[in-house]
Amino acid sequence: MALSYSELSRSLKGERLPAAFVDLDAFDRNTERVLATLEPGLSLRPASKSLRVVTLLERLLAHPSGRIRGVMCFCARELAALAARGIDDLLLAYPAHQSADLELLADVAARGVKLHVVTDSEAGARRLGEAARAKHTELPVLLCVDMSLVLLGGAVHLGVRRSPLHTPAQVVALARVVASTPGLSFQGLMAYEAQVAGLGDASPFARAQNPIKAALRRASMRELGARRREMVEELTKAGLSPRLVNGGGSGSLAATTAATGVTEVTAGSAFLKSHLFDYYRDPHMNELEPAAFFALEVTRHPAPGFVTCAGGGYVASGTPGEDKAPRPHLPPGLRLLPQEMAGEVQTPLQLPRGLSLPLGSPVVFRHAKAGELAERFEEYLLFQGGELTGRTKTYRGEGWCFL
Numbered sequence: 001m002a003l004s005y006s007e008l009s010r011s012l013k014g015e016r017l018p019a020a021f022v023d024l025d026a027f028d029r030n031t032e033r034v035l036a037t038l039e040p041g042l043s044l045r046p047a048s049k050s051l052r053v054v055t056l057l058e059r060l061l062a063h064p065s066g067r068i069r070g071v072m073c074f075c076a077r078e079l080a081a082l083a084a085r086g087i088d089d090l091l092l093a094y095p096a097h098q099s100a101d102l103e104l105l106a107d108v109a110a111r112g113v114k115l116h117v118v119t120d121s122e123a124g125a126r127r128l129g130e131a132a133r134a135k136h137t138e139l140p141v142l143l144c145v146d147m148s149l150v151l152l153g154g155a156v157h158l159g160v161r162r163s164p165l166h167t168p169a170q171v172v173a174l175a176r177v178v179a180s181t182p183g184l185s186f187q188g189l190m191a192y193e194a195q196v197a198g199l200g201d202a203s204p205f206a207r208a209q210n211p212i213k214a215a216l217r218r219a220s221m222r223e224l225g226a227r228r229r230e231m232v233e234e235l236t237k238a239g240l241s242p243r244l245v246n247g248g249g250s251g252s253l254a255a256t257t258a259a260t261g262v263t264e265v266t267a268g269s270a271f272l273k274s275h276l277f278d279y280y281r282d283p284h285m286n287e288l289e290p291a292a293f294f295a296l297e298v299t300r301h302p303a304p305g306f307v308t309c310a311g312g313g314y315v316a317s318g319t320p321g322e323d324k325a326p327r328p329h330l331p332p333g334l335r336l337l338p339q340e341m342a343g344e345v346q347t348p349l350q351l352p353r354g355l356s357l358p359l360g361s362p363v364v365f366r367h368a369k370a371g372e373l374a375e376r377f378e379e380y381l382l383f384q385g386g387e388l389t390g391r392t393k394t395y396r397g398e399g400w401c402f403l
């Protein structure tokens with residue numbers, strides 16, 4: 001059962017607002033839903049950026065199914081920090097080039113922590129090799145490949161600007177370079193279909209585009225599934241059979257299957273279900289429930305029918321738009337004002353008819369993105385069974401700031 005406004009306002013009495021909180025029951029139910037969507041035989045690697053809370057990562061890794069393995073993280077310092085907290089099997093999803101980062105990665109590898117680093121260029125591979133040799137260790141490497149949909153000879157590019165490795169031939173050529181670089185071992189691919197995972201096809205903000213987006217999701221998944229499989233086949237023919245092929249994101253979980261070449265799937269946002277993930281047709285996305293929230297204090301009654309909360313301008317990254325603003329969640333029926341939205345010092349709201357909110361009472365919101373909320377709060381309050389049962393540090397509370 002989702003937390004009710006009365007349960008929340010009772011529990012939040014005495015807590016300083018703004019406060020952020022996680023409904024652990026909803027988080028656990030989402031975990032089961034994610035695992036039920038995952039094809040049998042595939043394992044799940046959580047994406048750290050969509051949680052940014054060590055204890056939540058640990059909660060996933062302790063799942064009794066044993067199917068949640070390793071963590072995908074996003075910068076070298078984060079990898080080292082998670083390794084220092086005892087988390088093993090870390091996949092660094094972005095190429096590292098700065099000397100301090102390369103040294104750090106080689107140090108962590110030399111200590112025996114299981115990790116994978118990615119590269120998408122010969123220059124990147126060369127620098128990784130130098131760093132590994134300087135520490136007399138080996139760095140296991142995945143190639144980060146481009147899963148965008150490219151049409152009309154490159155004139156149309158539907159996807160993110162990430163890696164230059166698009167064709168199986170390009171992948172095999174760089175895999176050979178990695179495999180022959182002392183200090184490196186070639187392990188496989190990271191092949192994330194960002195344009196499918198991030199493309200909500202049931203958006204209330206741009207309804208006319210939804211059918212086009214749905215068609216693009218289908219077309220892209222067909223094309224990339226075949227291409228990812230072909231990459232695996234060509235590597236195998238070249239004697240470089242990949243041991244690990246990572247793909248997927250919360251928004252493409254159901255379509256990321258072994259037939260599309262992957263050995264494991266990544267998801268992060270699905271566990272907390274920030275509101276950008278409300279805007280998908282996929283049934284598995286619709287089964288997920290919100291699990292992370294923040295509460296602001298009502299500090300003014302500017303006019304009948306309105307309240308104004310303190311703070312709240314936690315706007316998400318990405319293409320600016322209404323969908324990146326926080327969404328009022330509880331009590332139901334509250335509306336942001338288009339001329340102000342969520343502001344740096346105040347967030348005014350229009351009340352539904354018949355509702356009044358006393359000064360000092362909480363209004364509950366959802367962030368558009370799952371992990372970015374943790375950059376705003378030092379701790380998350382934890383709810384279980386409708387009660388406030390604990391609290392846990394976010395990355396910010398750990399004193400960590402990576403991105």
Ligand SMILES: Cc1ncc(COP(=O)(O)O)c(C=O)c1O
Pocket residue numbers: 047050072093192197247248249250251266267268269270
């Ligand atoms: C490489 C990679 N894989 C997977 C994901 C999916 O993360 P989420 O499930 O939180 O959308 C991301 C998100 O940025 C990513 O960069």
